[in-house]
Amino acid sequence: MDNEVQDQPERKASRKSVAFTDEQLVVETDGSVTIMSAAEEPKETAQSHTPRTPPLSAALEAFAVADPSSQAAADEAAPPEDGGLDLSLLKKKKKKKKVEGLDGDAEAEDGAAPAEDGGLDLTMKKKKKKVKKVEGTEEDEFTAKLKQLEVKDTEGAEEAQQEEGDMETGTGVWGHSESKTIPYTLLLSRFFTVLSQKNPDHSLSGTKSYKIPPPQCMREGNRKTVFANIADICKRMKRTEEHLTAYLFAELGTNGSVDGNRRLVIKGRFQQKQIENVVRKYIIEYVTCKTCRSPDTELNKGENRLYFITCNNCGSRRSVTAIKTGFSAQIGKRKKMQG
């Protein structure tokens, strides 16, 4: 709410639309956010998505992409900002088409863009079987659209498709005799395609994202927030609810209680985004392994009151700081009177 504004002004616009859409906001360990349509089986978000190769944009533009993608997803009208968007939105078939159309226009307009997008499409095709079907229909639409456009534009797009197709066979831009300089983005995309083909483990390990369902927040009355799916989230993270609750309360500087349906009732007004940020911090602090970044860890009490995280993936063990509430100021004289 008001607390948030100064921190991330760019997110402000999307917040309201994101909060109650049926898409699933997915938090990743590196702090990026992906949106998927809730129509898919929700469990899929946890596992089958993880092994997918990251969108190229992740490599091209680091993490910055994630935010615009969530924004664009929130309001469909907004044109995509880059190719990376498409990948993250692939699941949403209907919406995706729209996006694709827009993307196509953008591609045709300037010559440099298609190259990047073409490379992207290719990577998609190879990595995701599911996508293929969708891709086919889109390609048709895409080409149909292109035909309507003027010759000059189609040329550019053709070039893009040419570039797209022959990366492996070594023709076109990739041909041996080809003297044209290959743009950096294309080379980069080729690198990632080849890497994912030849050495999938390698390309996955660094960017394998960890996904949990978004926290569901509801307002209870005027000054209480209900965190509904805390049990689910905790189960995913293999942490006790008490631990996460304690962390939430310490970070948010409030307190609260658990209601009959094991939902968490937090005093104060918080929005999903805020809770999400805190949960993300929690994941970074208490869930992911610092050495291999795997979320497959266990938290247990070691000797002398310290908590230790043991990684099931690489076997490393580290201690984590205890949750501390810290200083909390006295607010209002009346509160003080009450105790």
Added chain:
Amino acid sequence: MSIQPADRCFSPIDPFAEADDDTGDIKKVENHIHIRIQQRNGRKSLTTVTGLPAKFDPGKILTFFRKEFACNGNKVNDEKAGEVIQLQGDQRKKVLDFLVDKKAGLGLNPDNITVHGA
């Protein structure tokens, strides 16, 4: 420990003594700055800054904050947390910027500062 010369080995700190994690922790925490936020009624909030290094005068910092951020604030002496600066409104970002800024601010190490709250 191992690099220390022999005579230093008998320093009052016994490395093999039972680790008293409480006292050990507090010393570490002291030079760590926490910036927290507390919700008040309505859309109001309160920013607290704890653990500022002793070499800085909290009063001077406070007056600067008040002037710069156009907010009221005060400093409180807390038993556990020491001098605490309280500011009205959400000033976390600004405070962090000031603490980290090398030219106009205190030029502290960002690693020693944690911003809490959502």
